[in-house]
Amino acid sequence: MEFPFDVDALLPERITVLDQHLRPPARRPGTTTPARVDLQQQIMTIVDELGKASAKAQQLPAPITSASRMQSNRHVMYVLKDTSARPAGKGAIIGFLKVGYKKLFVLDDREAHNEVEPLCILDFYIHESFQRHGHGRELFQHMLQKERVEPYQLAIDRPSQKLLKFLNKHYKLETTVPQVNNFVIFEGFFAHQHRPPSSSLRATRHARAAAVDPTPTAPARKLPPKRAEGDIKPYSSSDREFLKVAVEPPWPLNRAPRRTTPPAHPPPRSSSLGNSPERGPLRPFVPEQELLRSLRLCPPHPTARLLLTTDPGGSPAQRRRTSSLPRSDESRY
Ligand SMILES: CC(=O)SCCNC(=O)CCNC(=O)[C@H](O)C(C)(C)COP(=O)(O)OP(=O)(O)OC[C@H]1O[C@@H](n2cnc3c(N)ncnc32)[C@H](O)[C@@H]1OP(=O)(O)O
Structure with missing residues (x-):
């Protein structure tokens, strides 16, 4: 070096x-x-x-x-x-x-x-x-x-x-x-x-x-x-x-994804046994869909509401994302 x-x-x-x-x-x-x-x-x-x-x-x-x-x-x-x-x-x-x-x-x-x-x-x-x-x-x-x-x-x-x-x-x-x-x-x-x-x-x-x-x-x-x-x-x-702490994002980003079935692999044991422990982030980030769902539970900020009414399409990136949401979800905005 x-x-x-x-x-x-x-x-x-x-x-x-x-x-x-x-x-x-x-x-x-x-x-x-x-x-x-x-x-x-x-x-x-x-x-x-x-x-x-x-x-x-x-x-x-x-x-x-x-x-x-x-x-x-x-x-x-x-x-x-x-x-x-x-x-x-x-x-x-x-x-x-x-x-x-x-x-x-x-x-x-x-x-x-x-x-x-x-x-x-x-x-x-x-x-x-x-x-x-x-x-x-x-x-x-x-x-x-x-x-x-x-x-x-x-x-x-x-x-x-x-x-x-x-x-x-x-x-x-x-x-x-x-x-x-x-x-x-x-x-x-x-x-x-x-x-x-x-x-x-x-x-x-x-x-x-x-x-x-x-x-x-x-x-x-x-x-x-x-x-x-x-x-x-x-x-x-x-x-x-x-x-x-460093990898933990603030609420609601820190909400773990809900699982209906147990994970395919159990989480690594935080033990001192001979095998090397997992060295990646200790908690997974929530998937985007889950995050959007969490955010929709919050009432929109007045400025956001204004933006939404004045720009119905939003940015092209926004349009791409929202268009994949079910219609019923979109109507809540
Ligand atoms: C508590 C902690 O710090 S855990 C984190 C440890 N650090 C890392 O994993 C970072 C990446 N690795 C490294 O920086 C280095 O490989 C170190 C510090 C682990 C070892 O330093 P080196 O200068 O490579 O060690 P050195 O040359 O003296 O000894 C080599 C032996 O180390 C082990 N080793 C080193 N690199 C590897 C490797 N890529 N795969 C498997 N064994 C390895 C082997 O036993 C190797 O002997 P071998 O070549 O005959 O198989």
Whole structure:
């Protein structure tokens, strides 16, 4: 992925780690330094463009990674650049991996609920022209080392088939522990403890907690006693949850089509079983006929009534549509 600015100078390392501050890394000595605000704008452009490309590759209705979402969450993005592109131009970006700690309720193999806070794989993308060349693995390995976490300790937010194959090939992750949310966890998740590294996302919080409680952080701990209402957080919410809102049109467009017979295929289960969950829009749009029927239930706005009386034919497109309606329906206007 190329950009109209010098990516190579902006990101001196092959892999750059970005957090919510989206700070431009220190530049190589000798390189001219534009205003810091311009550099941050360039970082934001890269994050936005990567997010869009990833959403397109996963057929998501909207990006789940953007500069603004990075700034409002405590996520970390590992960005891989193409070091071979330098002589030809301004460098290029190969892909990225976004991770973050999330509080989740997960089921163990006895179907007991466990409150955990694992590192989650939230978004992962390698540019189409670079896929299956080992770049995904390079990025993933770097993240594992930096976060000091083992692959089986991770929770994956709605993995694609490609990612499931990737995890199976490189890390032998195959057997999943079935869940009722969108996260996938693998066998071994509950068997090992994970202490985050001092430089990781949770470092400060963990250090503070360790001073009080010397027991090591476990990836899974049993549910605590019931807490006060105010304490309860929306656990297990996938980073992709907001897409539901993004695709939901306002009333009456959000009315699901009435069905007389059950659908030929049941809707995909929003579970964490081994099969890849549906990644398209979560609710179908109403068909045009249904929409028109809904709109006709509303009394027309005075201006619309005026237009209808002064222009009996309407536009050619309108004429085409209304002429297909049954006469009785048309007469209601
Ligand atoms: C939580 C989430 O982020 S889910 C979304 C994951 N992202 C996507 O699906 C976006 C599109 N895909 C991609 O960007 C990439 O394919 C990634 C990130 C999944 C993997 O990156 P790559 O650089 O291709 O991986 P890398 O080269 O290290 O490993 C290749 C292995 O990944 C898996 N893989 C990669 N592409 C494919 C594919 N098109 N079909 C099936 N398996 C694939 C295979 O196991 C492959 O091994 P193989 O070529 O021997 O079959």
